[in-house]
Structure formats: C-alpha cells, structure tokens
Amino acid sequence: MESNLNIIIAIVLGVIILIFAALAIYHKKLSVAIIAAGAVSLLASIMYLLLAAPDVAMTEAAIGSGLSVIIFFYALNKIRKHHD
Amino acid sequence: MIKKLLLFVLLAGAGVMFWTGISDYEVKQDLNPIASYYADQGLEETGAANLVTAVVVRYRGLDTLGEVVILFLTASILGFFLIKRDGKNDFRESSEILKTASRLLEPIIILAGVYVFVNGHLTPGGGFQGGAILASALILAYLANPNDSISKTLLKITESFSGLSFVIIGVLGIILAGGFLDSTLLPAGSIGNLISAGVIPIIYLFVGLKVGSELAGIVTNLKYAPKNESE
Numbered sequence: 001m002e003s004n005l006n007i008i009i010a011i012v013l014g015v016i017i018l019i020f021a022a023l024a025i026y027h028k029k030l031s032v033a034i035i036a037a038g039a040v041s042l043l044a045s046i047m048y049l050l051l052a053a054p055d056v057a058m059t060e061a062a063i064g065s066g067l068s069v070i071i072f073f074y075a076l077n078k079i080r081k082h083h084d
Numbered sequence: 085m086i087k088k089l090l091l092f093v094l095l096a097g098a099g100v101m102f103w104t105g106i107s108d109y110e111v112k113q114d115l116n117p118i119a120s121y122y123a124d125q126g127l128e129e130t131g132a133a134n135l136v137t138a139v140v141v142r143y144r145g146l147d148t149l150g151e152v153v154i155l156f157l158t159a160s161i162l163g164f165f166l167i168k169r170d171g172k173n174d175f176r177e178s179s180e181i182l183k184t185a186s187r188l189l190e191p192i193i194i195l196a197g198v199y200v201f202v203n204g205h206l207t208p209g210g211g212f213q214g215g216a217i218l219a220s221a222l223i224l225a226y227l228a229n230p231n232d233s234i235s236k237t238l239l240k241i242t243e244s245f246s247g248l249s250f251v252i253i254g255v256l257g258i259i260l261a262g263g264f265l266d267s268t269l270l271p272a273g274s275i276g277n278l279i280s281a282g283v284i285p286i287i288y289l290f291v292g293l294k295v296g297s298e299l300a301g302i303v304t305n306l307k308y309a310p311k312n313e314s315e
Contacts, residue, residue, distance in 0.1 A: 058200070059212055059216065062220060063212075066216070067219060070303065071303065075306065
C-alpha cells in the first residue's frame with residue numbers, strides 16, 4: 001500500500017519535473033527559465049529523498065536550487081544590456 | 085524540413101538504443117562483490133554510522149580529493165577571468181523585509197551547515213552539502229546587504245588552509261596508518277558518537293570549509309565582475 005503511494009507520488013513528481021524542464025527550455029524570459037530550472041532541482045531532490053538517497057537530495061537542494069540559481073542570476077545581470 | 089527529419093531520425097535512433105539498453109533490465113537482488121564488501125565490512129572498518137560517508141571519505145577518498153581539486157580549479161579560473169577592473173560597484177539597497185529576515189536566518193543557516201558537515205559521519209550529509217549550505221548563508225548576506233563585502237583574503241586563507249590540511253591528513257595516513265587518507269589514523273571510537281570514525285569528521289570539517297569558501301568565492305567574483313560594456 002505504502003509503496004503504491006510512493007510510486008504515485010514519484011510519477012506525479014516526474015510529470016511536474018518534465019513540465020518545469022520544458023518551461024526552462026522554451027520560455028522567452030530568461031529569468032523565468034532560471035527559476036524553472038531551480039524548481040526542477042528542488043523537485044528532483046524530493047525524488048531522491050523518495051528513492052532513499054538523502055545525501056544526494058541534500059546536495060541537489062543546496063547546490064541545484066540554491067547556489068546555481070543565484071549564480072545564473074548574477075551572470076544574467078552581468079550580460080544584460082544596460083538600457084533595459 | 086530535411087533538418088526536422090534528420091532530428092526525428094536522430095531521436096528515433098537514440099530511443100532504440102536506450103530501449104535495447106533498458107528493455108531487459110531487472111532489479112538485482114544481491115549486491116556486487118565490492119558493494120557487499122562495503123556493506124558488510126564498512127561499519128567495522130571505519131566506525132562511520134553513515135555508510136555513504138564511509139565510502140566517500142575512506143574507500144573513495146582519493147576521488148573526493150579529486151572533486152575538491154576540480155572545484156578549486158573552477159573557482160580559480162572564474163577568479164582569473166572575472167578580475168575586477170573598475171573599483172566601485174554600486175548596488176541598489178535591498179528591502180527592509182529582506183534585511184530583517186536575513187538577520188534572523190543567517191545564524192540559523194550557518195548553524196545548519198556546520199551541523200551537516202560535523203555530523204557527516206552519523207547522519208545524511210557531509211562536507212559538500214554543509215559547505216554549500218554555508219555558502220548559501222553568505223549569499224543571503226550579499227542579497228540583504230549588497231554593498232557590504234566579505235573579506236576575500238579570509239576566504240582565500242580558509243580555503244588554502246583546509247585544502248592543505250586535507251592533503252596533510254592524507255599523507256599522514258601513508259606514514260602512520262595503512263595508506264592515503266586511511267581513517268584508522270585515529271581510533272575508531274564507539275559507533276554513533278560525535279567523536280568517532282577516526283579522521284573522517286576532521287576530513288569532512290576541512291572539506292566543508294573548503295567547499296563553502298570556494299562557492300562563496302565564486303559568487304563574490306561574479307558579484308564584482310565587470311558588466312558587459314560591448315553593446
């Protein structure tokens with residue numbers, strides 16, 4: 001019973017991850033794409049937790065959805081033209 | 085048109101390759117020899133309650149050193165290319181809510197990061213995770229007070245000192261114990277205590293400090309990088 005619930009949660013998570021990943025690729029605004037990529041990492045870390053890998057989940061949550069989003073935003077801020 | 089067709093053929097080919105790879109996949113019921121050795125002997129040999137840490141620091145310690153070196157190279161190359169040319173960089177003041185919240189949250193986040201890498205041998209987590217959490221506390225500080233800056237010299241000293249200590253502990257392992265990064269340099273202690281598992285907690289302390297200062301250094305370099313003036 002519990003494993004069935006886990007499988008359902010995993011499938012729902014996977015679908016949401018795919019939606020966010022598509023958003024990250026196809027959205028016109030880069031800032032939205034960066035946030036979507038961060039959301040993919042955050043949901044992936046929940047997935048790792050479900051798959052009994054808490055160590056990997058921690059790394060993914062801290063680096064994937066925290067640090068890399070900030071680094072992308074700094075880089076975006078640097079390369080953007082001045083007048084917009 | 086031909087481009088899309090080629091793309092489709094490529095995707096179909098990749099799909100066939102993946103399908104032949106996974107179609108007869110079945111979950112293995114028993115571990116392979118190395119994994120079963122780690123699972124059986126790891127706890128006794130290292131005294132680390134978290135088996136992942138035992139593998140990462142003890143059995144695959146050299147790989148961990150390699151990862152730390154790669155991160156160090158990344159940070160140095162970023163620092164090399166993003167040298168600050170103009171002296172001043174004015175940032176917009178952040179909102180009062182963010183400032184006040186960060187004053188409350190920063191100590192908690194730093195404490196959580198230190199907890200994660202000090203307890204790396206007992207609970208899930210370790211040097212890399214704890215270091216990343218530490219670095220995110222520093223990023224919060226940057227976001228809240230953009231015009232304050234963390235001393236780059238302090239970051240450099242922390243990083244060099246921890247990296248050097250990591251290697252020195254590894255070399256001491258060759259001289260005094262069984263090999264490079266051998267955790268039996270110190271007594272294993274009783275499993276589950278904070279001070280146990282030989283040198284694993286010490287190594288993870290240094291890895292955590294090193295990763296934290298490197299990631300913070302990357303963000304610092306990016307923050308003060310010159311803007312693209314070409315257009």
